[in-house]
Amino acid sequence: DAGVTQSPTHLIKTRGQQVTLRCSPKSGHDTVSWYQQALGQGPQFIFQYYEEEERQRGNFPDRFSGHQFPNYSSELNVNALLLGDSALYLCASRRIAGGSYEQYFGPGTRLTVT
């Protein structure tokens, strides 16, 4: 049973460019959340997707957007990249039905903006 997978593992972009990160949730999970983790900091919640809709959003600008597909996989898009967007981007999944409280995290995508 595969856990949460993310692609790519590493990515280097230039300021002003756009980037798309991908996440496949753990089998049986229907909810995906995205987090940004800067070096030396704890993960910061970006947003959560459930039933292909954004359900909750953290304190991130509109440059950060996402999508969830019918197979529950998800994308995170960041437009007009800034140097400060350099971070580890984490995807986490869980199963809403049944009241499961445990979120499983993927290995993350390391984004470097130059």
Added chain:
Amino acid sequence: LAKTTQPISMDSYEGQEVNITCSHNNIATNDYITWYQQFPSQGPRFIIQGYKTKVTNEVASLFIPADRKSSTLSLPRVSLSDTAVYYCLVGDMWSGATNKLIFGTGTLLAVQP
């Protein structure tokens, strides 16, 4: 979501028991306490969760006093591989789609030989 306070870092030696305490004075009635472990460049890994008293699983124990304003994660007989950042989170994990996790800066546990 309740704010949490943890020590920034702790040192230990292999084979010792380690206790990491987290304070959460504003914990609400519906809040649970959850601990995650994170290794460098990896996603956080769920360790344990509890509501009150004591919870134990195969890797750790969680002690929560009656007033629930603090909690202590206990790791028995740590090894070098337990060197990681440990996060304490407090929140209502059961309210439908409300499941965003609020991480603090965590506690860096360094285990030495």
